[in-house]
Amino acid sequence: MQENVNVKEIAKVFGKLGIIGFGGPAAHIVMMRDEVVIKRMWMNEQHFLDLLGATNLIPGPNSTEMAIHIGYDKGGWKGLLTAGLCFILPAVFITGIFAYLYNLYGQLPEVQPFIYGIKPAIIAIILAAIYPLAKQSVKSINLALIGIAVLLAAVFGVNEIYLMFGAGLLAFGLYKIQSKQKNDTLQSIVPLTFLQIIQTTFWTATNTKLFGRS
Numbered sequence: 001m002q003e004n005v006n007v008k009e010i011a012k013v014f015g016k017l018g019i020i021g022f023g024g025p026a027a028h029i030v031m032m033r034d035e036v037v038i039k040r041m042w043m044n045e046q047h048f049l050d051l052l053g054a055t056n057l058i059p060g061p062n063s064t065e066m067a068i069h070i071g072y073d074k075g076g077w078k079g080l081l082t083a084g085l086c087f088i089l090p091a092v093f094i095t096g097i098f099a100y101l102y103n104l105y106g107q108l109p110e111v112q113p114f115i116y117g118i119k120p121a122i123i124a125i126i127l128a129a130i131y132p133l134a135k136q137s138v139k140s141i142n143l144a145l146i147g148i149a150v151l152l153a154a155v156f157g158v159n160e161i162y163l164m165f166g167a168g169l170l171a172f173g174l175y176k177i178q179s180k181q182k183n184d185t186l187q188s189i190v191p192l193t194f195l196q197i198i199q200t201t202f203w204t205a206t207n208t209k210l211f212g213r214s
Helices: 007-020 025-039 045-055 062-105 112-137 141-155 160-178 185-189 191-202
Strands: none
Touching (some): 007 062, 025 062, 045 062
């Protein structure tokens, strides 16, 4: 795996993704995985999933944050700025063009069927994009069951903040129980000992790269 990547290469990858990245954040993230994990091998699968997990804890557009994280991880502050700008600016330009065209022609009866036809296509693209990423993320029966439970809870309108942190704490508690680490099991499940969770899981060598270079 490449530790550092040339800024020009980062600009090339994220400029391309900024231009062809249709389908929303889920599709964007899968396209990033194809580029940085599979094609260019800038990082391994687990490190990519670690960055994705951290990204989902931060408010804001996930795919843009993911691009920025990858840029920083591979090129420092220059990589961060390059990846962010190259991913965002093409999308801003293209969105502006489509917004202008929609303002002019979007209400015409001849155009309405085309606009309605895009919706199911986008849903299909998102589902197709999510599947390979979900397959890599679900590594055990416990994680699969947690994922199903979160999906059902989300359908019934449970706040996503509760779902994310609740699923994380539950997965961590199950891991500690299965590891049979005595005297830690109860403390690992209780939310009031969140500081211990940060020390033992969040501040790993992988994730500290998000907040500073060692």
